Amino acid sequence: MKRKEMAKDDLSSTFGSVNHNNNNNAITSNNQQQSSILPSTFKIPKKKKIEKSEEGSITNSNNTCTSIIPTTTTINNNKIKEQQLNKQEENKELTSEMLNELLETLENSESFEFSDTHTAFLKIRQEIKTCLLVNKHKMFYIFPPIILKRILYNEKIIKNLNRTEVDQTIDEMILKKEILQFVIFNSIFGYVFIKDYIEIIWNNFNKLINIKNTKKTLQKNNFTVEEKREFLNLFINNVLYNFHEPFIDKELLTNLLKRQVTDKEITLLIELGIFTIRDESSYHFTIPNIGIFLNDLKNGQNEILSILRRKQFKEMNLDQLYKIRLKNSIFSTKFHIREMICNGSLILMEVGNVQLVRIK
DSSP: OHHHHHHHHHHHHHHHHHHHHHHHHHHHHHHHHHHHHSOSSOOOOOOOOOEEOTTSOEEOTTOOEEOOOOOHHHHHHHHHHHHHHHHHHHHHHHHHHHHHHHHHHHHSOOOSOBSSHHHHHHHHHHHHHHHHHHTGGGOSSOOOOOEEHHHHHOTTTBTTOOHHHHHHHHHHHHHTTSEEEEEEETTEEEEEEHHHHHHHHHHHHHHHHHHHHHHTOTTTTSOOHHHHHHHHHHHIIIIITTOOSSEEEHHHHHHHHTSOOOHHHHHHHHHTTSEEEEETTEEEEOOTTHHHHHHHHHHHHHHHHHHHHTSSSSEEEHHHHHTOOOSSOSSOHHHHHHHHHHHTSEEEEEETTEEEEEEO
16 A cells, blocks of 8 residues: 555656646746747837938948939039039139239329329329229228319429419310319319219119118109109209309209209209208209218328328338328328328428428
C-alpha cells in the first residue's frame, strides 16, 4: 500500500509540474504577442527634410537630388529680373559717367573770369546746373539757375567790360526773350533763363497736384487740373514772353491775358512761387524755391569765412581753397568765392604767380 501511494504522489507531482510549465509558456507567448501588437512606447517616424537647390532640383536628407522641370512662369520671372538688373546697371553707369564729366568740366575750368557777359551767363548757369544734378537726390524742391547781377558788375569777373556794356547785353537778352529779370532781395537783381523758369513751374505744378491728390483737396474750389493747366499755358505764352518788369499790375495782367483773372488763379500762381503780393492791386514776380538758393548761398559763405578765420593771416591760397568740399552748401567753392568777391566780403590778391584770397 505504501508503495502504491508513493507511486501516485510521484505521478501527481510530475503531471502537476508539466501543467504548470505549460501554463507559464502560454502566458509568456501571449505577452509576447501583445507586446508585438501594442508596444510600450510609440515612436513617430521623422519626416525627411526636402530642400530646394539653386538650380531648381529638390534634395532629400540623403543628398539625393530629384530634378524638377521649371514652369514657364518661373522662366519669365527670371528673365524679367535679369532685364531689370541689366537696366539698373546701365543707368548707374550712365549717370556716373555723366556726373564725372560734369564735375571734371566744373573743376578743370581755368578761372572764375569770363570773356564777355553772355558767356558769363552761360557758364554760371552750367555751374549751378551741375551742382543741382549732383545733389538732386537730397532735394525735393529744386530752384532754377540764378545769375546775380553783382557778379556781372565786378571788374575781376568779366575782363575789360564796364557796367554800361553789361547792361546793354542784359537788355538785349531780355528783349530776345532769353532771360527774365527778378528782384532777389534789397534791390539786388537776379536773372533766370526763361526755359529753366518754365521747367521749374511745371515741376512744381506736378508736385502740387500729387500732394493735393494725397490730401484729397484737389477740387475743393471747383478748379480742376485741366483748367489749371490751361491757365498756366495761357499765362506762360501771354505774360512771361511779353512782360519784362519785376512786378505787374492787376489791370495789365488782365490786358495781357485778354480776360479777367479770378482769385483762384492768383492763389495758384502764389502756390507755385510765381507771384508774391506787392499791394492790393499788384504782384511781384518771384523765382520758385528761391529760399533754398538763398539758404545755401548764406551757409556756403559762412563756411568759407570760418575756414579763413582759422588761418594766421586770414588768407589762403586760391587753389588750395578750391579743393575743399563744402558741407553746408550744394554749390562749389568757386561759385561762392566769386560771389563773395563781388559782394565785398573777400579780396583777391596776386603775389607773384600765386593768387590769394583774404577776408576784407
